[in-house]
Amino acid sequence: MTKSENRHRLLGIALCLTIIGCVGVLSFSVSTFFDKLMFLIMLTIFVFCVILDLKEDKKAVLARMKGIFQSAKILYIVLALYFIWDVITILYTRDLLLSVKKFPYMIEYVGIFLASVYYCKITNKIVHIIISVALTGTLVSIGTYLYYFLSQKPIYFQRLSTARDYNVYASIIIFGIIFASVYLMNYCKLSFFKRILIYTAVCVVNMPTFYFAGSRRMAIMVPYFFLFAVLFEVIRLMVSKTATKRILFENLAFLSIIVVIFFITSSSLPIFSKFGAEKEAAYKAWLANEQSNGIDVPTKEETKDEKTISAVLETISDKSMYSKRSLIYSVAFNELKDYNVTEWIFGRGAAYDLYMYDTTTDEALLKAYSIDKDHPRPKGWLSVHNFTLADLLNGGLIKLILGLTLVGTIIAYMIRAIQYKKRIGIALVIPFALVFVNNFISGAYGMMNDVFFQIMLAVLCGIIYVNQKEKANV
Known part of the structure; x- marks a missing residue:
């Protein structure tokens, strides 16, 4: 193995661990610097690889970078x-502090995207990115079981989510299931029987944490995802010249x-x-006993009764959600009604969508979230x-x-990629659909601050480049 292959392998290991760290850390309800440390290590190796690659063969590296750009030129420009x-x-x-708070994560996620694209172009190992995301979901699920059943006071009693934002938690798990499905269905070289056994184990581990996270949006979207997957596989057989029964x-x-x-x-x-x-009853009994004995136990919201998942899911049908x-x-x-022509074009600046709620006096909204003097x-x-x-x-009609x-361009490139290689349809459509839906109904700071968006971009760009190379070699 050459020196360049060794350092590229090192970059691949660091990149995969960084993806696991940056996605997995979203399931934590406490701050952690593990993902930051992994990112800094990965970034150092990435820069190191690019510099040495340029020293070894500058012309080849520049040609490769040009090829990367040419493979999805419009997408990269937009x-x-x-x-x-x-x-x-x-x-x-209007608020510089709120504006710059997103940059540590944005730099981290954009760095993962750039390193992933570079790595995939060098090695054609898109599968390593897929495996990393698949592993993340399973590792989070295993950690969830240990935390929930061994902890006296988990984050929730009526949910398995280890993150306060159980929608993000459920997204981590479903991404893991989807990518595990894609890998075992299309990339794994084991026998069908072995793949089925592994897949069954993956679903047994991950499906309870996904469902018992109590995410309403996931409960709504999953049936549509499954329906698409079934129809896609049937249509793929009908139109493909190589797919078999x-x-x-x-x-x-x-x-x-x-x-x-x-x-x-x-x-x-x-x-x-x-x-x-x-x-929950056992915890409350312990808490009452400690307090009766004069022991000061921080309670915060621990004694607040939680809704069951059944009660949460009922809000889907009665529309109260x-x-x-x-x-x-x-x-x-109402805020947009007060925009003048200039503000409609340019917006009111970064993070205004957060600043607006920090200063609003809308009584109905504040009451709904129990915001008052206390x-x-x-x-x-x-x-x-x-x-x-x-x-x-934030950025007016220009940014909108x-x-x-950008969304339209991604969809166009997805269609082109699937037309060439049908088997990657599920790997692109379902995860990107999840990313877009989440960004249309949730999330702060936009798509660029979404690690799932950056990972899916890297997967898409990697697939586009590999497809282009295959076409050139035909």
């Missing part, structure tokens, strides 16, 4: 313009396992709710929960148009 305008809006922000049978077998384990998990919800209630979201959007729309709102406590509204508020153009 992405760069969107990022540049995002930075420009800081120059006229055996491939269709195998892939549908994988998808059937998900459904079976999902329904087994959902049917065990009463058992989990009963166990959670007993665990949308009440707070409608209040959030109404404040944003419970003041923390800085940056709420965002507009929609990337298009955020872009319009760039953001929508």
Whole structure:
């Protein structure tokens, strides 16, 4: 193995560990610097690799970089313009501190994207990125079980989420399941029987943590994801010249396992709710005993009764889940009514969608979130929960148009990639759909601050480049 191959392998290891760290850390409810440390190590190795590659063969490296750019030229241009305008809006922000708070994460995620693209172009090992995300979900699930069952006071009694934001937690798990599915269905070289056994184990470990996270948006979206996956595999067999009935049978077998384990998990919800209630009652009894003995135990919100997942899921059918979201959007729309022509074009500066809620006097919104003199709102406590509204508020029509153009460009390149290689359809469509939906209804600081968006961009760009090389060699 040559020196260049050794350092590229080292970059691959550091990159995969960084992805695991940066995605996995989102499941923590406490601050951690593990992901920052891994990122700095990975970034150092990445820079080191680029410098040595240039010294060894500058012409080849520049040709490779040119090839990277040419493979998805329009996408890279739109992405760069969107990022540049995002930075420009800081120059006229209303709150500099809120604006710059996103940059540590944005730099981290953009760095992962750049390193992933460079690594995939050198080695063609897109599969390493896929394995990293798949492993992250399973590792988080295993950690969740240990924490929930061994801890006297977990984050939630009625949920398995180890993060306060259980929607983000559920996203980590579902991304892990999806990428594990893609790897075992399309990339793993083991026999069908061995792959099925591994996949069943993955679903058994991850499906309970996903379902018992209690994420309503995931409960709504998952049936559509499954329906797409089934239809895609059937259509792929019909239009593909190489796919066989055996491939269709195998892939549908994988998808059937998900459904079976999902329904087994959902049917065990009463058992989990009963166990959670007993665990909560035991904790409260211990807390009362400690306090009666004069022992000062910090309570914060520990004694607040939690809703069961059944009660949470009922809010989907009665539409009450949308009440707070409608209040959030109404404040944003009312704010836009006061924009002048210049503000409509350029916006009111970076992070205005957060600053707006820090200063709003909307009584209905404040009451819905129990904000009053005794419970003041923390800085940056709420965002507009929609990337298009955020872009319009912050960067005006310029940023909104760039953001929508970026989404449209990604979709166009996805279609081109799938047309050439049908098997990667599930790997692109379902994760990107999840990313876009999450950014349309949640998230602060926009898509560039979303690690899942950056990872999916890297996967897409890697697939595009590999497809281009294969076409050139035909």
